[in-house]
Amino acid sequence: MKHKIQAMYRELNISEPVLTYCTETESKLQERFRKIDEVAEYNQMKVIAAMQKNKLSDIHFAATTGYGYNDLGRDVLEAVYADIFRAESALVRPSLTCGTHALTIALSANLRPGDEILSPVGKPYDTLEGVIGIQESKGSLAEFGITYSQVDLKADGSFDFEGIRKAINERTKLITIQRSKGYQTRPTLSVEQIGEVISFVKSIKPDVICMVDNCYGEFVQTIEPTEVGADLCVGSLIKNPGGGLAPIGGYIVGKEEYVEMCAYRLNAPGLGKEVGATLGLNQQFFQGLFLAPTVVAGALKGAIFAANIYEKLGYPVIPNGTEPRYDIIQAVTLKCPEAVVAFCQGIQAAAPVDSHVVPEPWEMPGYHSDVIMAAGAFIQGSSIELSADGPIAPPYAVYFQGGLTWYHAKLGIMMSVEKMKEAGLIHL
Ligand SMILES: *Cc1c(COP(=O)(O)O)cnc(C)c1O
Numbered sequence: 001m002k003h004k005i006q007a008m009y010r011e012l013n014i015s016e017p018v019l020t021y022c023t024e025t026e027s028k029l030q031e032r033f034r035k036i037d038e039v040a041e042y043n044q045m046k047v048i049a050a051m052q053k054n055k056l057s058d059i060h061f062a063a064t065t066g067y068g069y070n071d072l073g074r075d076v077l078e079a080v081y082a083d084i085f086r087a088e089s090a091l092v093r094p095s096l097t098c099g100t101h102a103l104t105i106a107l108s109a110n111l112r113p114g115d116e117i118l119s120p121v122g123k124p125y126d127t128l129e130g131v132i133g134i135q136e137s138k139g140s141l142a143e144f145g146i147t148y149s150q151v152d153l154k155a156d157g158s159f160d161f162e163g164i165r166k167a168i169n170e171r172t173k174l175i176t177i178q179r180s181k182g183y184q185t186r187p188t189l190s191v192e193q194i195g196e197v198i199s200f201v202k203s204i205k206p207d208v209i210c211m212v213d214n215c216y217g218e219f220v221q222t223i224e225p226t227e228v229g230a231d232l233c234v235g236s237l238i239k240n241p242g243g244g245l246a247p248i249g250g251y252i253v254g255k256e257e258y259v260e261m262c263a264y265r266l267n268a269p270g271l272g273k274e275v276g277a278t279l280g281l282n283q284q285f286f287q288g289l290f291l292a293p294t295v296v297a298g299a300l301k302g303a304i305f306a307a308n309i310y311e312k313l314g315y316p317v318i319p320n321g322t323e324p325r326y327d328i329i330q331a332v333t334l335k336c337p338e339a340v341v342a343f344c345q346g347i348q349a350a351a352p353v354d355s356h357v358v359p360e361p362w363e364m365p366g367y368h369s370d371v372i373m374a375a376g377a378f379i380q381g382s383s384i385e386l387s388a389d390g391p392i393a394p395p396y397a398v399y400f401q402g403g404l405t406w407y408h409a410k411l412g413i414m415m416s417v418e419k420m421k422e423a424g425l426i427h428l
Contacts, residue, residue, distance in 0.1 A: 094279065299409060
């Protein structure tokens, strides 16, 4: 069997030295992989239990149209999400078009003119700068008289509790905590750390709404932020919880009163959760959620594999090869533009879709430098599928995430090494 697999990799243009190097690295990761499988097993049971408890049936896969009144599948889907997150309520909709939109709804639904948002974990995700108005932007919350303040993490990645205490004032209505580092170099927060900062904030001001941007974090641990005091937890369905099958969508889970406000903002005051046809998407939402724990496990294995492969080749990696993981993103600092291009072209060449396309750096709107992106995905822009992108600027880091199966993530990393080797950037 081993020879058959090797022959297959050769057919896919993985050379002997790359295969040998990668196989050796993989063999040392078995204990880590076993722990990831344990978390996946627990989360798989959690998902099944929620589906059983809510009596999921094939009637719930039926399409609704128009207003979408009595969309039984939508109601069960939201009940299942609420149970998985141990939350009171959930809003899970195709009309939440992406993660940024879900976060925008959660913020604008629960804030009023004169209120202040506090981020106690530094700068939020790029797209939120425009939403909040950190960068001047039409329609931002700043235009509605909502202000923003920020306390950065300390140099060692820990919370600046004194700074947070000072930043909380009578106008502080909501704190926003981003779980994942996103495309920054700070560490990703564990759910336990999120709980710590929430407890601290609530000890100063108990009625502050604590919202967590949960993107890329779902199912990485056995608990979610709603279990450690988060009032709202928000994410995208084309990342972890959609399991690669959800073709669009976002979710907001948390306290009933805040989620209800989100439904009024998303739809209309008075209508709330009662409307919103799902047009036949419920089956993909349920099935994707069902697969999500194992899909996330595959993506995590890919990230750990990549960290170990590139760390041994002498490239700085965040997180490093051995530290615990709290999201699925892996950063690799490749030190030169040619390596960023070769890496991304390797990921693309390993894709099931558009493997024949060769990505090149281009000037993307909203970015300060040229960016190269690799994504041969079934769902456009889906980053639970194997994808990588890198700005062509020092320190020449690529951000890599996803993989619907561990085997595909593995092929993608091997192909990236192959392209680096072909370009003469590494020697094996
Ligand atoms: C992806 C992401 C978002 C935004 O989600 P989109 O679906 O791309 O709009 C927000 N925050 C974090 C941490 C993310 O990773």
